[in-house]
Amino acid sequence: MYYLGLDIGSSSIKVALVQISNGKSLGVVQEPKEEMSMFAEKNGWAEQKPEDWWYHACKAITKLKKQHNITRTQIKGIGISYQMHGLVLIDKQGNPLRKSIIWCDSRAVEIGHTAFSEIGEDTCAENLLNSPSNFTASKLKWVKENEPEIYKRIYKFMLPGDYLAYRFSNVINTTISGLSEGIFWDFKKDSVADFLLEHYGLDKALVPDIVETFGLQSVVDKKGEIESGIAAGTPIYYRAGDQPNNALSLNVFNPGEVAATGGTSGVVYAVTDSLSVKESSRVNNFAHVNYQKGQPPRIGKLLCINGAGIQYRWLLNNLEVNSYEAMNTLALEIPVGSDGVCLIPFGNGAERMLNNKEVGTRIVNLNLNNHHKGHMCRAALEGIAFSFVFGMEILKSDGIKAKVIRAGNDNLFRSEIFANTVATLIGQEIEIYNTTGAIGAARAAGLHKGDFDDFGKSIMDNDHVMTFMPFKDKEPYLKAYQNWKNELELILNK
Template identity: 55%
Template sequence: MYWIGFDIGSSSIKAALIRADDGSFVGMAQYPEKEMDITSTKPGWAEQDPEVWWQNLCIASKKLISENSIDEKDIKGIGISYQMHGLVVVGKDLKPLRPSIIWCDSRAVDIGERLFQSAGTEKCVEHLLNSPGNFTLSKLKWVKDNEPDLYKKIHKFMLPGDYIALRLSGQCIATPSGLSEGIMWDFKKNDLADWLLEDAGIDSSLVPEIRPSFSEQGIVNKQGAVESGLPEGIPIMYRAGDQPNNALSLNVMEPGQIAATGGTSGVVYAISGQKNTNEHTRINSFAHTNHSSEHPRIGKLLCINGTGIQYSWIKNELSNGISYNQMNQEAGTVPIGSNGLQILPFGNGAERMLKNYNKGSRILNLNFNVHKAAHIYRAALEGIAFSFVYGMEILKNDGVNISSIKAGNDNLFRAEIFSKTIATLTNSQINIVETTGAVGAARAAAYAFGVFKNIGEATATDKVELTHEPEISAQVYQEAYLKWKKSLNEYLNN
């Protein structure tokens, strides 16, 4: 018997199978192999057709079943992970009325700020743990203000994962975790923030039925089964946005635990047990998958835009064709602190953790008689690591006491200089685990069904592939970091 998990990204759809008895990984499929198109008809806009997500999921699902030679009737249920903050609107026929306004679309920034002011800044921070920002509710208000005729046709609005569940089951269901990432969940009331919807002029009847993240969220109907290749009648038992789901995949569920990723951008997702925030302008706080009013579990998300993209830019433009591993090896020949060379890796748009500062990256103290390519590689890795540490200091100021750090299997965290620097400066062990969001979603669904006692049991077959321990002597790291942070403050105050 098996459970299947889907990860609905903006690049591709991933599907994964796990065994029902122990949660072990069976196989993975992805479609398309090339990235899905993102339509941008105006600067700052980003849209995708939800129907394309569904078509690609059906292909990935059938491919997974075929390649692993299993009987689809042996699949017991479904879990879904999805790209966060997107907006899908459907009419009474449950078909999309327009393309989805996805996570990286920035058209609703000003609307979110006006809502923040009109609804009351103190009330928003106290009840929502965020400003409305450029998230799902603000995007829906953009539709109301700019496409009023279309808005009148809306039957329900939802997040990307909700739409996939709709296509599988024919039911419109939302979750508290999903509504919180759309900035529509009142943590004080432990219910929908209907007062904010009212301020935005949004009818709360457009919100789907709300069910917990770990619960039955629809049953695959005949049409969903035929199109996806899955058996009719199996339940959808779990749904969460990609960052909360990534944390779950790494068994990051309790206060003090951190899930970190270092891809094109960097993300630090920390679990807190407190329903408050001091840093609503620099981080976002969402209901984690296991959040409840009695046992708060708040996922505090900090994003750093200029991380892996900087290192890949250096590789593509300056490395003369060598591999990342070779770059990392050469960086290892340079002492900690890169002989004074510093890089501020903030060249990929406005940085929320820097209060939306956006003046590009900086290379500082370059000396043509001292510094070689290896110094640039090390300074880049150190600069990215220092930005992670700087972000974790913000999280500490927001009540997060770091107890452990887990990361997925990506290039940055495999670079010893990068991970060792973070581990030493935070005095935390970093464990790198081989897993994926689709696998995590499948395990979460099995847990919700009662197959496992907890997420730790569901992920027990995962192995820690690599561990980075803090250096015993941290002084040289600390000196280099303090110099870098001084340069950052000068950059911010210039």
């Protein structure tokens, strides 16, 4: 018997099957093979059709069942992970009223900034744990202001995962964790943030019913069975945004546990039991997957680094090298500190952790007589690693005390230079796991039983790859990091 997990990204849908008995993954299918369409009518806009997510999810489920000769009745539960902060609007018939305004759409930035100022920074920090910023609530306000005819027809708003669950079941609901990522949750009152809805003039009736993150949320209905190939009556047991779900996939639930990802952008996601917020302009704070009303809080502090893997991919595309492995081999020939070459990797737009400044990518101290592409590769890996360490320092100032760091076995953490640099500078071992968001969502379907110990054991037994230990000789790393910070400070203080 199996659990099914879906991970709804903005580029593709991934679907995974895991065995209920031991949590072992049978396989993961991605649809489409090429990136999904994204619509950008204006500069800074980003939209997708919710119907496309469902189409590709159903196609991936069909392919996965066929590959592993699985029948619809062998799937005993569903878990869903999804791209955070998206806005889906449906009418009373359940039809989307417009394309989804997804996470990377920036049209509502000024709406959020204005609300932050008018409501008050202290109130936002104490109640929302964030600025309203460019999150889902601000996007809904944008629709009210700019598309009033559509706003009048809204029955409910949803997050992307809510929409997928609705297509399976014909039931509309959401979670506290989901509402918090949209900045609809008041942590001080432990309820929907009425004061923000009132400030934005949004109707509270648009908020879906709230269900537990782990538990029976709904079941597949007959129409969902026909379209998806999953048997009617199959329970949906779990739903969470991609970053909280990535943390769950790495068995990160408790204060002091930190999840890190190093893909196109980098993320450090740390769990705390404190509602204190000092860095609300640089760090996002959401209800983690195991947040429960009336219980000690479990808050996920999310720090994003835009200029991460995209920087290393740019080098791969523009140097005469044919693989990341070749780049890492070149970099290993260069000493710590890259013989003085320093790379500032923030070339992927505004960096929230730098107070939304666009500093770009900078390469400094390059000697055209002595330095070559090996130095560039090492300097890039070190520069990205230093940005992670810089982010950890911000989280530390916001009250995080890391006890364990777990990371996915993705592009950056496959590099010894990158992982060893981070581990040594933060003085903390880094556990590497070979897992994905879809696999984590599938396993999380089993958490409706509440057995978190078995969940963690299945991750360790099935996914642990290795552990990077901090080097005892930190001096060359500290010197290189200080040089990097000095260069960054010169840029920031211009």
